[in-house]
Amino acid sequence: MAVILVVDDEPLQRGILKTILDSEGYETYTAASGKEALAIAKKIHPEIILTDLKMEGMDGIELLEAIPKEPFEPSIIIITAHGTISSAVEAVKKGAFDYLTKPIDKDTLLLIIRRAVERASLLKENIHLQRELFDKFKIEGIIGKSAKMQKPIEVIKRIAPSTATVLIRGESGTGKELIAKAIHYNSPRRIKPFTAINCAAIPDNLFESELFGYEPGAFTGAVSRKEGLFQITNGGTLFLDEIGDLSLPMQSKLLRTLQDKEIRRLGGKETIKVDVRIITATNKDLEKELAMKNFRDDLYYRLKVVTIDLPPLRERTEDIPELVNFFINKYNREFGKRIKSTEPAALKILSEYHWPGNIRQLETVIERAVLMNDRGTITARDIQDELPSGRPAGQLNYDIPDEGIDFENLEKELIQKAMIKAGGVATKAARLLGMSYKTFIYRLEKFNLSSSSAKNGKME
Ligand SMILES: Nc1ncnc2c1ncn2[C@@H]1O[C@H](COP(=O)(O)OP(=O)(O)OP(=O)(O)O)[C@@H](O)[C@H]1O
Ligand SMILES: [Mg+2]
Incomplete structure (x- = not known):
């Protein structure tokens, strides 16, 4: 049951509230002043604080401002006398959950408390999820003991806490998105959103409304206002994947936003300040795109303040055994299996393969090998069955040029x-x-x- 702290300098009122809440099964504590409330809250971490507005010394609003927001933010309900509703409204503006007017109606009280309990459990859940995310994207959790991964990991550690724009380059499946998240979750922005959009998958008009949002009537079908990613991500990190595929007109819009640090919704007049860290990724050769005038150089220099180059898996085969173990554990859990080891011969095949799809491909191979295996050990045979047969594809190192090929x-x-x-x-x-x-x-x-x-x- 939820823990509630009742704060009131009138003993009678305190007693009545405690009796009602206790009888509903809540764990209720009381404090006779704002100061006492602060001291108790530090010990019991109440989910809900029900406080009188007018009290000697520290009043309800001052208590609201002073209450610690860690490990989670309690929902504060302010109790006011009839004539002071305007201050109750002010309290709500300052972050109070709701207010009650005296004389307190029992049903209204219990209704508000129930809503506050619901909110508190959502908040707690959220914090729990966030903790999981922090753990998941800890830099120590990125597998990469190989020499080739040491440099990118060093760079990540150094630049994560800053607001520097980062360009991550690497073949498909090398972990670009994972690194982007690691940067975000190891920065002070971690409590704000991380959002991602794939520039290659979205046509221009949609991309624009996704990034900047729109006002009703901005175009056919825009019935209500939509907030764009820049606004949703405010204070956090926006990951623009496959930036090399962004069209030239969108490149100009993005550049302008980065320069002005403000956006305007489509069809809107008002400009809105935004503070968003940008991380981009590409598996294209951006310098080549620059030379071909497919990519603006002013944008390029703005994006590559820090660049991180992720090596292909074939160049860091020392990491394969650890990656294999990591994925075996992951899929053991997922499929309820108990695979304990990998035959050396299987590891040898894995280390010699050229991995055109890099870590993502390795993960898929191990996932299937775990799923199909009932013996507790992954054998060379299991791996052979899962690797694409015939000649490895995608090894040739050339692109199809614009003028086509013969x-x-x-x-x-x-x-x-x-x-x-x-x-x-x-x-x-x-x-x-x-x-x-x-x-x-x-x-x-x-x-x-x-x-x-x-x-x-x-x-x-
Ligand atoms: N160093 C690593 N340790 C553990 N898992 C990793 C590592 N690098 C990548 N992975 C995993 O490999 C998969 C692919 O990574 P990710 O999606 O980040 O690659 P990507 O470079 O963005 O790929 P694409 O170019 O195809 O979008 C993910 O499941 C990711 O968690
Ligand atoms: Mg990706």
Whole structure:
């Protein structure tokens, strides 16, 4: 049951309130002054404080202002005499939960108390969730003992408490969002919201209304006012994922907001000050986008005050055993399994794989291996079953340029390269490309390439 503190300098009133609340099963304490209330509150942490407004010494409003908000904020209900409702309203403005007027009606009292109890439990729940988030995103919880991860982790520790804008770069699945959250939850902003939006997934008009909000009538379908992410996140951190995909017009709008630190809702006149830390992420080569004039350089320099480069998993294979254990534990819990170990041979396969999808892909592989396993040990076989078969895909390191590619030529080049690498042995070259021998020979003939000319590495 909720703990309630009744504060009143009139002993009779105190007694009546305590009797009513006790009989409803609440754990009720009393204090005869604001000062005494403060002292008791520090010991019992009441969820609810029911206080008279007018008291000698510290009055109800002063008590409201002085009461500690930690470990959670109590809901304060102010009791006023008939003539002083305006001060009760003032108290509510200052953060009181509600007010009651004298003479106190028992049903109204109990109704307000019940609502306050509900709010208190929500607040407590929230605090609980927040604690979980703090723990989850502790920097110590980021797996990365490898040399390649040490630098980013050092940078994160150093810059998290500041308000510096951060650009996180890394291939897909390297942990960009995780790092963004770690920065937020290790900064003084942690008690304010962390929000995220993916710039690639949203068309411009929607992006604008998501970020800045709108007024009713701003466009067809805008029936009521909507607050944008900038306002919702005020005081917190906004994570803009895949920033490299933001259109040029949106880049200008974002830049202006970062410069002015204020926004205007679509269709609105009023400008609203916002204090939002921006973290962005990209797996694109932004410098290349700059050169191609797809990305504004003034915005780029504003975003990259701090840059964090996350290495691909294949370059930090020392971390694989710890990551594997971490994911085994996670999925043991989720699926009610009891897997205790991983065969060395399985770890070897995992360390040699090239992980185009990085940690996210590793997580999926372990998730499935845990789900399918009933023996308590993950074997090489389990891992082989879960890794994509055939040749690893996505390893070639080039983008499709804007002017497009000549696929036939590319195919020919790959076949030539495979033949050279295979020392002219067609069966081996076919295997390198993940093709059947028949398909490979067909292509070899199609391009007029012969296996003999490959041997000396000089194909026509
Ligand atoms: N160092 C790490 N320790 C533990 N888990 C990690 C680590 N890095 C990433 N992960 C986990 O891997 C998954 C992918 O990470 P995340 O979503 O942050 O990657 P991303 O770089 O944002 O990927 P994408 O580019 O595809 O959006 C998440 O489940 C995340 O919790
Ligand atoms: Mg991501």
